[in-house]
Amino acid sequence: xxQPSSPCHEKKNNWPRWLRRNTLELVACFIIGLGILxxxxxxxxxxxxxxxxxxxxxxxxFMVVSKFPE
Numbered sequence: 001x002x003q004p005s006s007p008c009h010e011k012k013n014n015w016p017r018w019l020r021r022n023t024l025e026l027v028a029c030f031i032i033g034l035g036i037l038x039x040x041x042x043x044x045x046x047x048x049x050x051x052x053x054x055x056x057x058x059x060x061x062f063m064v065v066s067k068f069p070e
Contacts, residue, residue, distance in 0.1 A: 015069055024065040031058030 017023070035055030038047040 013069055019068065021065055021068040021070055024068065025062060028058050028062035028065055031055075031061065034058070 032055055035051050035053075035058055038051035038054055041047055
């Protein structure tokens with residue numbers, strides 16, 4: 001049987017605020033969106049060339065960050 005949680009049994013979260021899941025998930029979504037914009041723009045071939053790598057990096061970042069604590 002588990003004991004009810006009380007303030008003295010709570011875990012202290014030692015992660016810095018910028019390493020929390022919410023902030024970094026937003027950054028990852030921004031990187032994915034940036035990759036999509038790079039893919040759809042008609043002006044610079046270099047942006048189109050790096051768009052897949054950018055979207056892939058954002059997706060991998062999102063998958064890793066989703067394991068971080070709240």
